[in-house]
Amino acid sequence: MKLLFLLSLFSFPIFSNAEVYLDNYGVGYGILSSGVLTEAVTENGESSIYGSFSLHFLDANISWAQDNLNLRYHIKAAYTLLPRKTEDGAADITKWRASFLLGYEPKKRNRKRFILTSGIGFFGIVSKGRGGTQVLNNGGGTTTFYRPSDTSHTKLLMLELGLTHQISREFSYSVEALVNGLFGDRRNLNIYMSLNYYWDRGYKRSLKKAREAEVNQNIDEFQAGEALVKKKRKKKKRKKRKKRRKKKSKKGEEGV
Amino acid sequence: MFKIFIFTLLISFKANGFTILFEGMKGFKTESIKVHLDPTECYSGIQEDLKESIDFWNEAVHTNIVMVQGNNVTIPQTDIISQNFTEQVVVGCSANLDSLGNPGDADLLLAFANASDNDFNDKHLDRGYLMINNTPGAKADLSTRAKDSRIATIAHELGHVLGLGHSSVRGSLMYFASATTEARLHQDDIDGIRHLYPQDELGGDYLLGCGRVVPPSSGGPSSLVFVVLLLLLPLSINLRARSKKYFTS
């Protein structure tokens, strides 16, 4: 119920009659670091505050723009195509992400633009047990232990804050902070980094707009310039006339 | 650019070798797991050590595990190790470990633990115990170890109580040799405990930890309000920027 409320809040601007158009859509590659700043031992057995890394996220994203509010609406989805596994691995771990973000462009749109995003996201960790047994040391002897044979699914809610930098027409990279359990004991920070390729509708559109604006400005300038020249010409003519008149009158005086 | 992309795809992954104690067994089903201490034959610092070891698992991110310390109990040691009690988890100490198991155990084992599906046969654990070696003069008397090592040992045994078996991953808390002297959770331990106790914040009343079984300290703002504010953040920045424009022009 709460989620529905949040989603409806998010989708409100899209369905309102404000001018919203498809801005960008693309695919990318992402890396996630979980548990940043929490001291833990990583998969290499070393202590780290950078968290543990999950690689190989296939990223898909789409965004709508609303120019009159300078806003952007993003939907991002990601999934680890290759699960994490090994020869004596207990489970295959895949992760997924679905995010609903509001974006804001601090500077006026240009080729190398920055977009600030914030919103909520859903994050999942699927642990698929591989089954089987493993004999390991236990006390003085050995014991048969079991690998899990079922699948367990962890589903998390994230608060997200990120920055996207469009480095060229087609490519952008983004760094996002995903915070889970903000008010609990298990508050944890996760950093998601991705490189994206776009089919840049929005950029083309903005370029077209910019060009139009430039042309309009040129026309304005040209017209303004013309008007100025005309004014100057008029002034000159007036002066000439005055001079002629003066000359004439002088001549006249001489003639008397 | 594309070459880098291909290269990163080829990097392989590291091991995660956690195991579970029993085939197909899931963790405790209750919202929290109550741990009771029988301090009869324990060293003086046990209460503090146990608390720290419990917090260890309670802080494992992306999991749903919540252990709480119940009141102290007095139960015969033979009943503890045969799990003949009504509490969920009982922690005891033995001043003569050899008498409980095999001769020589006191020089070999710092502690031992087990868990079982005692009540319902529903493939969920509901009982567990932990016996600490406190045998005076024995080689493996836990009370003679450094604090870090004591906590690593108790946390390892609690891992068994929660349903985890040993891990083949060196450096993990559940590694079979007691080489771990530093009490820290390894990614492999987190992978294991998360498999047994997955967190589900999308189902039921959960929202951003609001529905956690341990009630959050009162007085803080509702996280729902926070989310709404966060969503409105770009809007507010934008409106401010616009209003500034109006003032200057």
Ligand SMILES: [Zn+2]
């Ligand atoms: Zn063990």
